[in-house]
Amino acid sequence: MRKFSLSLALLGLAAVPAAAQSIGGTYTVAGTNFDGSSYGGEATITLTSETTCAIHWETGGSSSDGICMRNDDAFSAGYVIGRAVGLVVYKVQEDGSLHGLWTIAGKEGNGTEMLTPN
Incomplete structure (x- = not known):
């Protein structure tokens, strides 16, 4: 019985969730803007x-930098683009991969973004 329990425990350790x-x-970034353009x-x-x-984006001919944080399967980032906070x-x-929604202060609506590991 002890071998069986140990085997189950080791199996559980091998199945570490993506959050860990x-x-x-x-x-690679693929997203949509507020107007639906990609x-x-x-x-x-x-x-x-x-x-x-820290996170750095190079998208659509512009770049932005931000700070980010992870909590289990949630990942968020605050950033500055031009003079606006996003x-x-x-x-x-x-x-x-990371699937998300983004917005910019003072704008209505949101865009979408997917980050796929290279």
Whole structure:
């Protein structure tokens, strides 16, 4: 019985959920703007602790930088684009991709964004 319990415990450790995996790295960006038009580019996430990070986007001919944080399968980032403050909230998927919604202060509505690990 003890071997069986130990085997189950080890099996449980091998099945670490996506939320426990690192999200640092480079991602391909695919998104939509407020008007539904699409954009693409690249994002780089640099870990600064187990839960916090810095994020840099190169999309649609512009770049922006922000801070980010992860809590289980929730991942959010605050950023500045031009003189406006923005917010994006992603859900971390089991395949490591991030699916989210973003907005900019003073604007109505939101865009969508998916980050796919490279």
